[in-house]
Amino acid sequence: MQIDKILVSIFQRAFKSITDEMSISLTKTTRSPILCEAKDFVTGLYDAKGQMLEQTENLPILSFSLGPVCRVILEQYGTDIHEGDVIIHNDVFTMGNQNNDVAIFKPIFHEGVLVGWSAAKGHQADIGGAVQGGYNPNATEVWQEALRIPAVKLYEKGKLRKDVWSLIFANIRLTMVQEDIKAQIGACTLGERRLQAFVGKYGLKVFESHKQALFDSTEKMMRAEIKNIPNGVYKGGSMVYYDGKHKGSKFPIRTVITVKDEDITFDFSTSSPQTKGFVNGIYTSTCSAITLTFLQMVNPTIPHNEGMIKPLKYIVPEGTILNASYPAATTFGNHLCPQVADAIFKALGPAVPERITAGWNHLLCSLFTGNHPRTGKKYVDICFLGLKGGSGAMKGDDGYDHIGMIDASGGVLDQDYEMYEQQTPHMIVQHEYLCDSGGAGQWRGGLGTVTQIMLRGDDTTMVVFGDGDVEPNYGLFGGKGSVLNKIELRSPSPTLPKGKGATNARGGKNKTTAAISPHIRGDKNGLIVPMSKDIINGIPNNTLYLQIAGGGGGFGNPKKRDKERVKQDVKNEVVSKKSAKELYGLKK
Secondary structure, X not given: OOOOHHHHHHHHHHHHHHHHHHHHHHHHHOOOHHHHOOOOEEEEEEEOOOOEEEEEOOOHHHHOOHHHHHHHHHXXXXXXXXXXXXXXXXXXXXXXXXXXXXXEEEEEEEOOEEEEEEEEEEEOOOOOOOOOOOOOOOOOOHHHOOOOOOOEEEEEOOEEOHHHHHHHHOOOOOOHHHHHHHHHHHHHHXXXXXXXXXXXXXXXXXXXXXXXXXXXHHHHHHHHHHHOOOOEEEEEEEEEEOOOOOOOOEEEEEEEEEEEOOEEEEEOOOOOEOOOOOOOOXXXXXXXXXXXXXXXXXXXOOOOOHHHHOOEEEEOOXXXXXXXXXXXXXXXXXXXXXXXXXXXXXXXXXXXXXXOEOOOOOOEXXXXXXXXXXXXOEEEEEOHHHHOOOOOOEOOEOOOOOOOOOOOOOOOOOOOHHHHHHHOOOEEEEEEEOOOOOOOOOEOOOOOEEEXXXXXXXXXXXXXXXXXXXXXXXXXXXXXXXXXXXXXXXXXXXXXXXXXXXXXXXXXXXXXXXXXXXXXXXXXXXXXXXXXXXXXXXXXXXXXEEEEEOOOOOEOOHHHOOHHHHHHHHHOOOOOHHHHHHOOOOOO
8 A cells, every 4th residue: 555654644643632632631530639730640542463653651651661561461361352341450560660550451443353552551549558659668579569450351341340340449548549540441432432533534454554654654763863873882870779678778770782773772781689678670660761761862753653662672681670570569660760861871971972961850759648637538649849850951951940850751740739738738838949959060950949848637657769868960071960859857846755766878877866766867856857768657747848859960061151141040049159159150
């Protein structure tokens, strides 16, 4: 069949329009602020073989995990796939990426023939396990983290399987999650209808031939980008600090990147073995991290379909920290993306310095759970307001302020202040850019933030998970690093139980003298400093929460920054007068 190039372009834009509409549907119909406010989800279309047609990537780290699961479903069910089926999945050991990230898949038929799949994956407010909210820094195996859901049909030929539905949601604390899964099913139904109508308009033969032409065209675009990187073998590395179990522990991430003409291989074989704590990744989340990092270095107009990823090869051996073996704890895996990105940027920096950025702020996050005193209902909130730091600068451009982690790439949105104070019992005291938090450079790093929240309600639990409180983000080519992440609590009562204190994540002794848990330190003024992987129970009412999210690293010698821009930064309180003088060489 003769290929119409204009029609190929129409196909690409139509697929994107459908996944965008699915995304809008989820935004409007989900209940959890993690979904409807922060948009921690992805929507996608796939062909009958599970190959990516298009995605809307509100959270990029989720995006490249749907295709592999679709192929798992095809292998598992074979010919037992029917119109009206709805399949649910979250299992990290069958190509899922994180336990809380639950996917819904719906097969799409045209005149009785399977032509594709619609899918939606979102971070659920709870997924069972030992800790409400799903993050358990004390976990050493998957059953302490979550309910595992290998691919199973929720609907079969259009009929709800009530026994399966009841079994799953009997093991999940929040009824809200059921409503959010229904919203994901609705979004997939919308995608199903739109793709059915599209195939019906053009016919199956035209659909199949032009879909393949789209894949081929996209693959050529990606190969052309790779060809612009000089052939060679490039090495880079980064470090993960503290696995939640062993104080002072360090785990290197190492990559060897081989560029040969139009192909590129990312080999992470020499990275650290998996940990005994919960700081492990899984194959799918690591491949997503590699992909989204590399996409930031190439032509941004390349369509996101199967052809885009064909020239990319991933080597991530099982048993490493980036691909932990069953039944390891792996909930932290998505958050190893910054270290994966750092290793890739450092490796390819000498070859393509104009394409890379300095270090982005690493995640340090708090998840609050408890009972809302005004409603009496349980709530779960990931404090997206406080965790979003700045991105690294690159040649010719300053970093983005308050963009968030590189695995979100700006996709995670802040919660609306008023909605936050309705959905949780807490009150926002301060949330603003932090002066001097971006690394100095000819192009400065994006700013981080300072956040203060008054925690209201008795017996609040806070789960802390992340990194970036040991080593600041790095600058490149003479640029400076940023500030460290930090979380503190100020208890309203200075009277705390006496204790021996504990070592911190660096392995050194803390200066405070009282301990209210093995991992928490308090002083006579009520200061509590959690570790970077920690659970704090029983936080009293009117405790003040403080978080610093660091900025991004700077790029280039700061003395070369245009002095008028430095003056403007001082005027806008982005850079202090002291830093302008000492780091940027501003004399007046």
